[in-house]
Amino acid sequence: MNDPPRILVVDDEPQLTRVLRTGLTSRGYDVRAAADGLAGFETFTDWHPDLVITDLAMPAMNGLELCRRLRAISPVPIIVLSAKGEEKTKVEALDLGADDYVTKPFGIDELLARVRASLRRAATVLTPDSESTVLTAGDFNIDLETRKVLVAGREVHLTPKEFDLLVYFVKYSGKVLTHRTLLAAIWGGNYV
Secondary structure, eight states: OOOOOEEEEEOSOHHHHHHHHHHHHTTTOEEEEESSHHHHHHHHHHHOOSEEEEOSSOSSSOHHHHHHHHHHHOOOOEEEEESOOOHHHHHHHHHTTOSEEEESSOOHHHHHHHHHHHHHHHHTSOOTTOSOOEEEETTEEEETTTTEEEETTEEEOOOHHHHHHHHHHHHTTTSOOOHHHHIIIIIOSOOO
8 A cells, every 4th residue: 555645834833734734634645744944854854755835934944945955955846835925926936946836825625736736746757766767748758768759659859958858847847947947957067
C-alpha cells in the first residue's frame, strides 16, 4: 500500500494551522506544521514532504525566502496561502518558485482541489532516481538515454541545448519558469 502524500503547512497562525491540519488529515494526507519559515525549512529537509503550503508574513524567515530556498533544492510543489492579495506580491511569490497562490480568506474545498492538482502535476515529473528514461507529454516522447524525441511518432532532430530545454519544460510543466531559472538550469552558473 502506498503511503499517503505528505504535506507541510508553514504558518504562524495556530488557529489556521489547526484548520488546515484537520481538513487535510481528514482527506488522508500526512500533515506536519511549522510556525515560521526557518522551522519549515528544517522540517522540509528532515521529512521531505510531497507538497508545501506556506504563508508569506512570518517571523524568522518569511514565505518568499522559504520559496526561494526550497526551489533551490527541490521541485516540490509550493502553494502560497496569504492575506496579501496584491498582484505584485503574487507575481514575486510565483517568480521565486511558488506553483500556486491562494488569497485568505479561502474556501477549504478550493484549497483541497489546488492541492490535488499540484500533486497530480508533480506525479508526472520524473525524479532523478526514477527508473523510467522516457518522458511523455501529449504527442511528445522523449528518450533521456538516447536523446531522441518523437512527436506524433515522427523523430525530430534537436540541438543538445534544444533537447535540454524541452526536457526541462516537460519536467516542470505548469510551473512559472523565469529567464534566469532557465539560464541557470540549462547553461549553468548563478543567474539568480
